[in-house]
Amino acid sequence: MGSGEQTDLIRLKAEKPALLLAPMDSVTDAPMRALQGETGAFTFAVSEFIRVSANAVPVKVFHREVPELLEGGVTRSGLPVQVQILGGNLELMAESALNAVEAGTQAIDINFGCPAPTVNRNDGGATILQYPHRIYDIVKAVRSAVPRSIPVSAKIRLGWESVDEVDEIACQVERAGADWLVIHARTKLQKYRPPVFWDRVGRVNRRLSIPVVANGDVWTLEDFRRCREETGCEHFMLGRGALARPGLACQIAKELGLLAPEAVVETDWVKLLRRLSWYAGQQSRNRRDKTFHRLKQWLNMARTFGDFPHFDQVKKCGSEDEFFTLLERLLKQDAALPLEI
Numbered sequence: 218m219g220s221g222e223q224t225d226l227i228r229l230k231a232e233k234p235a236l237l238l239a240p241m242d243s244v245t246d247a248p249m250r251a252l253q254g255e256t257g258a259f260t261f262a263v264s265e266f267i268r269v270s271a272n273a274v275p276v277k278v279f280h281r282e283v284p285e286l287l288e289g290g291v292t293r294s295g296l297p298v299q300v301q302i303l304g305g306n307l308e309l310m311a312e313s314a315l316n317a318v319e320a321g322t323q324a325i326d327i328n329f330g331c332p333a334p335t336v337n338r339n340d341g342g343a344t345i346l347q348y349p350h351r352i353y354d355i356v357k358a359v360r361s362a363v364p365r366s367i368p369v370s371a372k373i374r375l376g377w378e379s380v381d382e383v384d385e386i387a388c389q390v391e392r393a394g395a396d397w398l399v400i401h402a403r404t405k406l407q408k409y410r411p412p413v414f415w416d417r418v419g420r421v422n423r424r425l426s427i428p429v430v431a432n433g434d435v436w437t438l439e440d441f442r443r444c445r446e447e448t449g450c451e452h453f454m455l456g457r458g459a460l461a462r463p464g465l466a467c468q469i470a471k472e473l474g475l476l477a478p479e480a481v482v483e484t485d486w487v488k489l490l491r492r493l494s495w496y497a498g499q500q501s502r503n504r505r506d507k508t509f510h511r512l513k514q515w516l517n518m519a520r521t522f523g524d525f526p527h528f529d530q531v532k533k534c535g536s537e538d539e540f541f542t543l544l545e546r547l548l549k550q551d552a553a554l555p556l557e558i
């Protein structure tokens with residue numbers, strides 16, 4: 218495959234709907250990206266953020282954090298992965314972006330949305346939302362550093378404190394030459410508290426000429442339809458909802474015409490968790506504890522944001538074998554119960 222073709226795997230265009238898998242630090246790691254890629258619902262995934270602090274991030278770190286880069290930039294299941302970087306120093310961000318390209322990324326995203334205090338104290342993520350001119354400088358520095366064929370995007374929140382900040386921030390992102398803009402529809406001060414303000418995303422979408430990706434609090438197909446209606450967007454990013462409700466990404470992809478209506482959707486928890494464990498095992502033999510933690514973490518998310526009923530029972534399990542045996546038993550019992558009408 219020529220480099221031009223490869224780069225086109227990660228590119229957003231008007232009138233070509235797309236569904237992106239959201240970056241979620243310590244959640245959507247390489248095994249999870251591979252699993253989520255199996256459904257065919259997602260157009261591409263964005264990597265967990267890679268922090269640019271005292272030095273430029275070297276090629277080997279990109280390979281470690283985003284192992285897909287060693288396999289043509291796609292997961293084993295064929296999902297392209299865009300590298301996300303985070304930081305406030307222009308030179309280091311530019312140099313890191315170039316290293317990411319050397320490492321094999323086909324596109325770069327810049328994180329201006331992370332609300333974590335340690336990140337913000339170190340001049341990265343959402344803190345930069347307070348200085349729209351700096352967003353311009355950072356996007357411009359990265360855009361200028363990498364070849365034109367490599368798309369550069371930005372991921373923002375609506376603002377630091379007020380949702381009104383987004384108009385100026387979005388304008389700076391576009392002016393700096395970004396290829397698209399992802400908006401998580403709440404402010405930094407809200408952290409993850411509701412509500413989301415999709416109407417503000419819609420206002421930006423109408424004003425900008427680059428594609429705008431709507432993100433935040435899509436938990437059901439009905440939410441998605443409302444989000445599409447209120448934002449007028451054609452491009453969407455799905456995070457926690459994709460994990461909390463297996464099948465949701467496929468429902469949305471069918472609605473967007475990205476999947477055929479008859480496409481089969483896997484929603485069996487045991488099969489999904491075993492697949493994740495398999496992908497993790499393929500990646501590294503000595504990360505079993507981490508994998509086991511991830512399985513529980515996923516079900517915790519499904520309990521919190523979805524309707525998974527058995528987290529309190531399975532969280533006590535001490536081994537993966539015990540975990541799967543108990544889970545299978547509990548789910549079999551559920552299946553045997555008469556339906557409540």
Ligand SMILES: Cc1cc2nc3c(=O)[nH]c(=O)nc-3n(C[C@H](O)[C@H](O)[C@H](O)COP(=O)(O)O)c2cc1C
Nearest residue numbers: 239240241242265266328401433434435455456457
């Ligand atoms: C655990 C967790 C980790 C996250 N890590 C990142 C990250 O590394 N980079 C980023 O841009 N956003 C990150 N986010 C934000 C998500 O990408 C997304 O914008 C947010 O969860 C809202 O979308 P959702 O409601 O569909 O989950 C993270 C969110 C969560 C819950």
